[in-house]
Amino acid sequence: MSLPLLKVIPITQNQRVDGYDVADEDDPMIYRFTDVISDNEISDVIWGAYRQIFSEHLVLDSYRQTFLESQLRNRAISLREFIRGLGKSEVYRQLIFDTNSNYRLVDLSFKRFLGRASYGQEEQIAWSIVIATKGLHGFIDAILESDEYRNNFGDDTVPYQRRRSGDRPFNLVNPRYSDYWRTRQIALEGRSYYQVKTFGQGSSNSKVRQGIPDSFLAMARGIIPNQPNYQTFAARAISQATNTQLLDMTNDNPEAPKLRTTQANLPYSYIPSVPKV
Numbered sequence: 426m427s428l429p430l431l432k433v434i435p436i437t438q439n440q441r442v443d444g445y446d447v448a449d450e451d452d453p454m455i456y457r458f459t460d461v462i463s464d465n466e467i468s469d470v471i472w473g474a475y476r477q478i479f480s481e482h483l484v485l486d487s488y489r490q491t492f493l494e495s496q497l498r499n500r501a502i503s504l505r506e507f508i509r510g511l512g513k514s515e516v517y518r519q520l521i522f523d524t525n526s527n528y529r530l531v532d533l534s535f536k537r538f539l540g541r542a543s544y545g546q547e548e549q550i551a552w553s554i555v556i557a558t559k560g561l562h563g564f565i566d567a568i569l570e571s572d573e574y575r576n577n578f579g580d581d582t583v584p585y586q587r588r589r590s591g592d593r594p595f596n597l598v599n600p601r602y603s604d605y606w607r608t609r610q611i612a613l614e615g616r617s618y619y620q621v622k623t624f625g626q627g628s629s630n631s632k633v634r635q636g637i638p639d640s641f642l643a644m645a646r647g648i649i650p651n652q653p654n655y656q657t658f659a660a661r662a663i664s665q666a667t668n669t670q671l672l673d674m675t676n677d678n679p680e681a682p683k684l685r686t687t688q689a690n691l692p693y694s695y696i697p698s699v700p701k702v
Contacts, residue, residue: 430567431551435544456583458497458504467498473583474504478511478537479520488516503580505569512538512565522561527553530564538568540577540587 456473460466471494475484493510496502502510511517512534521533528549535543543549556564568574578584 430555431547433544433548433551453585455585458581464498470504470583471497471507474508474511477584478508479516480537490514490516504583505574505578505580508538508584509565509569512569513562518561527556530556534564534568536586538565538584539571539573540584 454473456470458467458470461470472484475481475488479488481488490510493502493507497504497507522530525533528546531549531552532543535541543552552564552567555567559567574584577587
């Protein structure tokens with residue numbers, strides 16, 4: 426017997442208030458399966474679904490769900506069932522489910538499937554109980570069967586961020602902190618660098634530097650180019666100009682030999698200047 430969903434008091438957010446904003450290029454692209462009339466438009470809808478659910482600009486071949494794509498192209502399933510299949514796929518499990526806590530999983534999934542952030546910690550706790558009791562598949566089913574999803578997206582619309590105003594798309598917010606990054610962190614007497622920085626433990630700079638991940642300093646040294654020291658170059662140039670002796674180019678020696686001009690016979694100099702009569 427599964428536990429019922431706890432009651433949550435909703436907090437007023439942008440998507441719950443009717444807006445008067447004028448449509449512009451900042452509004453999210455809405456993909457509706459009922460509007461497609463060609464195979465290219467179907468491909469655009471599929472790409473929009475991948476980008477929304479998987480948070481990837483470029484869809485890798487390993488991420489594609491070819492069986493679900495074939496069913497959608499043949500109208501065997503609705504777009505909502507295609508979205509459900511992406512949420513239950515192994516790719517979503519590896520990207521989102523395995524690398525985040527239940528609270529963050531609720532917030533990320535709401536941004537992907539409902540187009541809004543969670544209302545707060547109360548809603549995260551309530552839905553984390555659903556994850557603990559029903560698992561990932563039951564959690565995805567509960568979201569897609571909810572009245573909020575049906576009323577806003579129905580069966581033929583890819584979820585999008587509702588009432589986005591001056592903020593980046595929710596589906597692109599996906600920082601992950603997996604085992605790989607945790608093992609790369611150097612412990613500082615049982616505490617991490619971030620704990621030392623936050624709580625002020627370890628006052629000396631050398632101790633704080635020891636808590637930085639081991640590869641960061643090497644990476645920083647590798648990307649900083651060798652910059653020329655202009656002060657050294659200027660001092661060297663001034664020193665050379667001051668200590669260098671110039672050659673004496675003057676001619677004050679009276680015994681120096683003087684050049685004498687010599688008369689040269691030009692061509693046809695043998696011809697007399699006065700012509701003979």
